[in-house]
Amino acid sequence: MPDGATFRKARPGAPAGFFGCEAAGLRWLGEARRPAAPGGPTGPRVVGVRGVGEDHLDLERVVPAAPTREAAARFGRDLATLHDAGATAWGSPPPGWWGDAFFGPLDDPLPLATGVWDTWADFWGEARLRPVAGQGAERGALTRADTDALHRLADRAGRWETGEPPARVHGDLWSGNVMWTASGRVDDVEAVLIDPAAHGGHREADLAMLALFGAPHLDVVLAAYDTTRPLARGWRHRVAVHQVYPVAVHAVLFGGGYVGQLRQMLDALLA
Template sequence: MSDVFTKSRRDAPEGFFACEAAGLAWLRVPGGPRVVEVRDVGRTHLDLERLVPARPTPSAARALGRGLAVVHDAGAPAWGAPAAGWHGDGFFGPLDDPLPLPTGAWADWPSFYAEARLAPVAEQGQVRGALGADDAALLARLAERLPDLARPALDDSPARLHGDLWSGNVLWSTPTDAAPDGSREAEAVLIDPAAHGGHREADLAMLALFGAPHLDEIVAGYQEVRPLARGWRHRVALHQVYPVAVHAVLFGGGYRAQLRSTVAALLDDR
């Protein structure tokens, strides 16, 4: 079997694979989690190292949490900033139908989340017929409430985010090097980022959205390095609104109902 795994799409949006490669390079920081190695990138393909699957363990999950905090603390130039080496919007979603992911420089997190995430996905949903005017109005109401709902996490600075850190974008693999005792316990490897400058709680909320293994250990490891702001558990749903909305746009079905109920619950949270 080849030691290279190739992702390819003949009609990929311009820059799609180059953007992903730039994001992977940006996330690779000393003390951070292992990031899949890029072997080659072209207009229609991305060659990556082939990983050897392994079973996740609580200690490996805690190590992922510690490393993720280190990556976040590496920072970003601004809210919404793209990965270093990439200029322009990013992409969010599956290989066969990614949505544009606006990038730029916003002065604060509420402005960024409202203008670069909630408003665009509402428009995308209406264009595709997946969301209605009532859904867009609900997201607009949420945007107005963001400064209140995000407290006391508003004084944080832009973190270096993976940006699409659902459980499927964390692969558990055997490590490249054995530990001092000779063991080769599983380690987490990050793949498929939508990297940008955003709020550190967003990556953790994505891990919770579809149930990452040993999530409590991941969070515990994270807080060993960077304690989260008071009330962070109450903001998990807030950070999940955008990915749930994207799923509603792309896949419809129960995701539209989930989006409505999540936003409604947030708006009722006085």
């Protein structure tokens, strides 16, 4: 496609603010693309917003390319820089956005609580685990035992507290929301972030999402990230912790094997 081409993402009857929230998140993540100092590190490329309305979002069109190990290493470094750009609080929405955000597919997104929490444990329990338990009960997707387990996990959230400050996270960083495209340099490819649920969150959550459904050259991404911004001790043992919420959302929305996967995760974490 020629430079300047636009892709329209649309849904008649979308929840109020759905596309405005996504646009605010993209712009906030994109701020990290500008170096804090000349020649300094930058965040990853983020798809450009061209226009937004109540039922649509106009975006820069991105032409896919095959990812390379070099591009994966650059993405790992850039993602660490994005996270270091920070957020005002745990659970804080992108600047200029007020109210809940959204998490899930375009045709049936779930509300995603935003606000201000003093600790990650409070945020994870009160803004993620307890709400998704309620959503699962309301839709009949989860049993009373399932929702009780989610509430018990929320009660124990402090055991996985790392004491880190809130990061500027994508919030839905599964591999499908990382596009790869030619960078404009000869034989060079770069990652482009799309479809965020951006907020002030835990940087390990973005990495756990990349691992949840598999991402190209994930070992390279993680190694480059850790070299740029070393991860806290024991982070590998917390991957499942950060995957509980997205798996629970999938269980609520799609049922099937995701319910069994959620139960296995809850049993292991509560053991």
